[in-house]
Amino acid sequence: MNISMYQASAPRFANMLRNLAALLDKAQAHCEAKKIDPAVMGGMRLIADMFPLTRQVQVACDTSKGAVARLAGVEIPKHEDTEQTFAELKQRIAKTIDFILSVPAEKIDGSEERQVTLRLGGRDVTFTGIQYLLGFAYPNFYFHCTTAYDILRANGVELGKRDYIGSP
């Protein structure tokens, strides 16, 4: 039976994005309790030359919607990076999930060997669908979800691994 390309992509990204939204709920509650401007929290970084929280969330969204669209061979919806509040970041996540779950399974299934070409560091790199999903999209997606978590934890938001994992 194996794992279908659909099983390994859209519902998994959507599940994790829901967890990311729940992290932002806790971050918002923390900011309210501690009288922290949400825009300040959204601008926090682990170090000056890494992306801030807001951008980590945007890139987690873009990585997952890009993966689903590329595997399905449909156009990647363009979402402008204008979010300034937790509510707006959660809307960004919600519309990403809506897109991801709108793509029919049968468009993604069968994409194992489909060629996916990305522009990376100024040159075109071509992957097979499996290689792209497992070796590029997954590690990138989890990188940005985890770094969002790490930024919040490093700034005092009380989160635990259970918030990050959610319901597997």
Next chain:
Amino acid sequence: MNISMYQASAPRFANMLRNLAALLDKAQAHCEAKKIDPAVMGGMRLIADMFPLTRQVQVACDTSKGAVARLAGVEIPKHEDTEQTFAELKQRIAKTIDFILSVPAEKIDGSEERQVTLRLGGRDVTFTGIQYLLGFAYPNFYFHCTTAYDILRANGVELGKRDYIGSP
């Protein structure tokens, strides 16, 4: 054709563990150049109540070897948490990769519906193999690899996303 349970597990974990070892090489070079005691870098944390670098690497190893062993239905090898230097952490990674790649593909293939039971927060939780791999082992594994990266970056080691992604 789909993705086999083996394709989605052992070689993927091994690939990412190799990238993690390469991050440690850069960390070691940074410590040598800046006269930083490697034990100090190994003890760095993003915040006092998160694991330090050394433990992030150990848990990344344990998550991946545990996943491969549980899916294959073989005993999880016990590795003591005694590492103090970058060389020792890289040995830990190397023996984890050796174990992971020693498990035959045919033991892991077919584990989609195999029941995997973990003790979590004081109670037994049972997953199917797919759910365990995609919804629990993956996010945990990438969490610890990414947090190791984040700790190093936050402490001035010059790493880029390319080091983390390696060769997909």
